Amino acid sequence: MELLDGSDPGAIGGYPLLALLGEGGMGRVYLSRTVSGRPLALKTVRAEFGREPGFEERFAREIRNSDRVRSPWTTAVVDYSPAGQRPQWLATEYVAAPSLGEWVQRHGPLxxxxxxxxxxxxxxxxxxxxxxxxxxxxxxxxxxxxxxxxxxxxxxxxxxxxxxxxxxxxxxxxxxxxxxxxxxxxxxxxxxxxxxxxxxxxxxxxxxxxxxxxxxxxxxxxxxxxxxxxxxxxxxxxxxxxxxxxxxxxxxxxxxxxxxxxxxxxxxxxxxxxxxxxPQMLPEALERDLAVREDEAHALVSAAVRPLPVAAVSGESEDDPASGGAGTAAAPAAGSPRRRLAGRTAWTAAGGIAAVLIAAAGTLVVQHFSGKDASGATPSPSPTVAALPASWAGTWVGAGPGTPTVDGLTQARTDRFAVTLTLHPARRGELAGKQVSKVSEVGTGRELGCTEALQLREVRRTSMVFEAVTSHPTDQSTVLTCPKGNIYVVTMTGRDTLGLEAEGAQSAGAPSTLTRNRP
Missing domain, CATH: 1.10.510.10 (Transferase(Phosphotransferase) domain 1)
Structure with missing residues (x-):
């Protein structure tokens, strides 16, 4: 991982660039973050590829293909460049880990x-x-x-x-x-x-x-x-x-x-x-290496995360390098030599794992991305007058297909995933409503959903960021762990429709759209 120099942009696509992770035949890979502090690997495409006839169409097709795969071993796409934008880029969740090639070269066979x-x-x-x-x-x-x-x-x-x-x-x-x-x-x-x-x-x-x-x-x-x-x-x-x-x-x-x-x-x-x-087979040296990489990335991301300014509520980007925002926070003075962090060679970055229902030791855990600070605690929302607009208030419902075809081991096999989201006017930092999920397990009919109280964390032009400050099983008689601290991003896609996301890592089988429930 290398710190940025004067040749690197401060931000791409509204995402601040924090460090250079590596460079390959297709382009450069940077460490970046979402507004809520989630680390990203942002991959740019060299200009010569973007000029090839048909490349943009292939690029979009291949991103769609990648996002079709949801498993504990593959990565989810968070965002990518809109048609016609240059440079073209792709953002995935960042994983602080060496590649097999790098590890074997440095430490020998496993x-x-x-x-x-x-x-x-x-x-x-x-x-x-x-x-x-x-x-x-x-x-x-x-x-x-x-x-x-x-x-x-x-x-x-x-x-x-x-x-x-x-x-x-x-x-x-x-x-x-x-x-x-x-x-x-x-x-x-x-x-x-x-x-x-x-x-x-x-x-x-x-x-x-x-x-x-x-x-x-x-x-x-x-x-x-x-x-x-x-x-x-x-x-x-x-x-x-x-x-x-x-x-x-x-x-x-x-x-x-x-x-x-x-x-x-x-x-x-x-x-x-x-x-x-x-996890039980990790060499001790790899355990230590992972800890160093995670600390390096967390330090850069934590230093760059700051409260969303009031200007951003009106639609101005917090990551606009021209405004002196977070997009320039990690860059040394122009023209300074590039400095490598911890003497390490550049290492590979990749996306993150889609949230899944995982069966382990008889206990099912609903895993989502959780926004934590360096101490493991959830950051407190900063004071602001930003509020949830009245047009968002009401009850929103939707249903997804569940995961009826998975193996039943690494993921629970479910046949329905219903979500009810109830919102009321609230200021940032206040409780704004609750989300109730009902998820039925195939065969047993057990209820695997969670009920969460949602706090308003961020206000954007067309989307809101919520944090689950409490969480418990929807069916309290079932053996289920529902962790609090989950982060949800909800986008207003129409007058009566919401897009339900979690920064690109929505639970497998969940609905992607919620519709206003009118009495």
């Missing part, structure tokens, strides 16, 4: 138990991608973040619907040499079986420190790697014996002979690789 846990988690990640009708198409060590709760599969920049083969540059090879499948190397096209091949190649790297088509201490070109992928057998020397058979089947040249992610997951489970055990 131990066998950690590799098995990583394999199981990445199978879950890819299964979620494939069940959404997508193929990732660029699974590689730099696109795997070693997060604290679970590994994350990031960068859906080239992901697309598996049945759609039209949106690729003519003659272009999509993927990263050394980890892409033979059909990608020879024909440029790939689907779910190609992701399975790439997954196996990444796990070989995690276990040995090199890909299955690389040789130790050699200098090689991309062309050599592509030739080996298509024509030579993988080198599995150093791979734990228990994994050799599984990975060899995944690295089959013929995509039809590779197992599905579900089959791979079943094989790994028999070997001891299960989802949910990753």
């Amino acid at each position: 131990a066998e138990p950690s590799v098995l846990a990583l394999a199981a988690e990445l199978c879950g990640a890819l299964r979620a991608v494939h069940e959404a009708g997508l193929a990732h198409r660029d699974v590689k060590p730099s696109n795997v973040l070693l997060g604290r709760r679970s590994p994350l599969l990031i960068d859906f920049g080239i992901a697309r619907a598996t049945e759609d083969s039209r949106h690729t540059r003519t003659g272009g090879v999509i993927g990263s040499p050394g980890y892409l499948a033979p059909e990608q190397a020879s024909a440029g096209g790939s689907g779910a079986p190609g992701d399975v091949f790439s997954l196996a190649a990444v796990l070989v790297y995690a276990a040995t420190g090199q890909g299955p088509f690389s040789h130790p201490d050699e200098e090689f070109s991309a062309a050599v790697l592509l030739y080996r992928i298509v024509h030579e057998e993988p080198n599995l020397d150093g791979v734990p014996a228990a994994l050799v058979s599984v990975l060899r089947s995944c690295l089959a040249k013929n995509p039809q002979r590779r197992p599905s992610t579900g089959a791979v997951g079943a094989l790994l489970e028999r070997l001891g690789g299960r989802t949910g055990i990753w």
